[in-house]
Amino acid sequence: MIGDALMMSGKERRVLVELKLVKERRQTLAEAARRVSCCYRQMKRMWVRFRAMGAAGLVHRSRGKPSNRSKDAAFRSRCLALYQEHLEGWGPTLASEKLAKWGLEVDHETLRGWLIEEGLWRRQRKRGPHRQWRPRKAHFGELVQLDGSHHDWFGNGEHTCLMDMVDDATGRTMSRMEKEETTEGAMRIVWAWIEKHGIPRALYVDRKTVYITDREPTVEEQLADAVPLTAFGKACAALGIEIIPASSAQAKGRVERKHGVYQDRLVKELRLLGVKSIRGANELLGDGFVEKLNEKFAKPPLSQEDYHRRVPKDVDLAAVFVFEETRTVANDWTVRYENRFFQLTGPKPWLPRPKAKVVMQRRLDGSLHILYRKHGLVFREIPLEARVIPRKATPAPATQVVRRQPSRPSADHPWQRSFSRRSPLYGARGKTQGAPARATNAP
Numbered sequence: 001m002i003g004d005a006l007m008m009s010g011k012e013r014r015v016l017v018e019l020k021l022v023k024e025r026r027q028t029l030a031e032a033a034r035r036v037s038c039c040y041r042q043m044k045r046m047w048v049r050f051r052a053m054g055a056a057g058l059v060h061r062s063r064g065k066p067s068n069r070s071k072d073a074a075f076r077s078r079c080l081a082l083y084q085e086h087l088e089g090w091g092p093t094l095a096s097e098k099l100a101k102w103g104l105e106v107d108h109e110t111l112r113g114w115l116i117e118e119g120l121w122r123r124q125r126k127r128g129p130h131r132q133w134r135p136r137k138a139h140f141g142e143l144v145q146l147d148g149s150h151h152d153w154f155g156n157g158e159h160t161c162l163m164d165m166v167d168d169a170t171g172r173t174m175s176r177m178e179k180e181e182t183t184e185g186a187m188r189i190v191w192a193w194i195e196k197h198g199i200p201r202a203l204y205v206d207r208k209t210v211y212i213t214d215r216e217p218t219v220e221e222q223l224a225d226a227v228p229l230t231a232f233g234k235a236c237a238a239l240g241i242e243i244i245p246a247s248s249a250q251a252k253g254r255v256e257r258k259h260g261v262y263q264d265r266l267v268k269e270l271r272l273l274g275v276k277s278i279r280g281a282n283e284l285l286g287d288g289f290v291e292k293l294n295e296k297f298a299k300p301p302l303s304q305e306d307y308h309r310r311v312p313k314d315v316d317l318a319a320v321f322v323f324e325e326t327r328t329v330a331n332d333w334t335v336r337y338e339n340r341f342f343q344l345t346g347p348k349p350w351l352p353r354p355k356a357k358v359v360m361q362r363r364l365d366g367s368l369h370i371l372y373r374k375h376g377l378v379f380r381e382i383p384l385e386a387r388v389i390p391r392k393a394t395p396a397p398a399t400q401v402v403r404r405q406p407s408r409p410s411a412d413h414p415w416q417r418s419f420s421r422r423s424p425l426y427g428a429r430g431k432t433q434g435a436p437a438r439a440t441n442a443p
Contacts, residue, residue, distance in 0.1 A: 007059070011036070015036050016055055016058055018035055019047060019058075022047065029043050030043075079104055079106055079114070080114060080115075080118060080120070082099065082102065083099075083120065084120070087268075088120075089268075090268055091121075091264070092111045092112035093108040094265060095108075095111060096108040098272075136169050137168045139301060139302075139306065139307040140170050140197075140301045141169075141198065141200045141307035142168065142169060142200075142307045143167075143168040143169070143201065144165055144167050144168065144202070144203055145204040145205075145252045145254055145255035146186065146190070146203050146204065146255070147205070147255045147259070148164070148186075150181070151263050153266065153270060153281065154270060155270075156276065160178065161177070161181045162175055162176070163181065163186060163188075164255055164259065165190070165193050165255075166255040166258050167200075169301040170298050170301050171254065171294075173298075174189065174193050174290060175189070175285055175290060176188060176282060176285065177281040177285065178278070179278065183230065183232050184364060186232050187231075187232060187235060187321040187364060190203070191317055194239075194311060197308050198309055199309040199311060200308055201242065201307050201309075202242040202244055203236065203242070203243050203244065204244050204246055204251075204252050205243060205244070205245060205246065205252075206246050206249070206252070207246070209230065210230065211232055211245070213230050231322075235320050235321045238315075239315075240309070265293070266281075266289070269284065319361070319369075321363075322369075323361070324360065324362075325360045325362075326360070327359075327360050328355060328356070328357060329344065329353070329355065329356045329358060333351070333354065335358060335360070337368075339384075342370065342379045342380065343380050343381075343382050344379050345379060345380060346378040347377075350372055350375040351377070352372045356372065358370050358371065359371040
């Protein structure tokens, strides 16, 4: 009652109208019960209360009284105090889950009402319906989406990257914190997924150079009719995993939406526990945080058949997720790599000849392996100071040569005379000495 006004619901007002007709003998109780869709016995009870109390007898008797399931004021005050002290900014659903871990069981809608009354939470705009253009895959492991989320995860202004994998059929997730979205980070998260679930059939990634490359094929790749691959692409090809590049962020919406879940729940959990390092974040992720998300959000697949494949017994994942480069063997059976020298010592049946090509394999644990025709070689590193590198001798600086002026003989030098004048048969004046007189034909 508010003053002289009586608060009634719509159904109670309809019952009041029907009972007034019964009171005026314009219809029976059975007809009134059919019109308000209730049973005859209930209508008789309401008729008795209406005759005794009037319209007030039709109002629900619990109206205005506290609920039998309501929380007391002390419990509410304690929940609100903990929320303001530790969980400020958390949504009612996530906050109710955290309060339950602390021994305070409260429904998220009840907590939402309390927070709105205290001005600690505002009603959120209801999103429109999600339009799913592509249906989920039917099998677990048929398609797994992989992406990195760059965010200020620790609240210190520095952005790090969360590598996240989400199965398209079930929504199951696995994540790992890295500094950047690098090839090594992608290899580590896929390796962890394979160890737990098996080898997936395909990976759905974006067009970053970590996953795919658009470079031109080398001469060797052209001769072998091979497609250029990144280090990550080579590892996936060795395991038979197909890489499918996405044309837009909306195409891989499951992993993009999962980023929002992590940016909400993981950030708050890291802040609550005071975690400020990548190592601490990975320990939290592997210590049940991801599994709790899967228990809450994962869905059963449409088909119970698992499309993951087991890792073959002869496949070492440590030798698959590697970085490889090709080097040439020198005449003294040495190889230069990363400005370091390595002496090949065996085994003799697989020792390559000079000028042969070997594969330098750098694994994720930092170890180095040298392969020749897929066989491991034994080697040792040569200290740089012990390696004598022949250098070309620098030529001495050229001195300036002063050319002498050619000397010309004097005019009376024998070289200046003609051959006839220099002949020993001629004298100084050019006449013959001791030569017989020439005969003349005198008349």
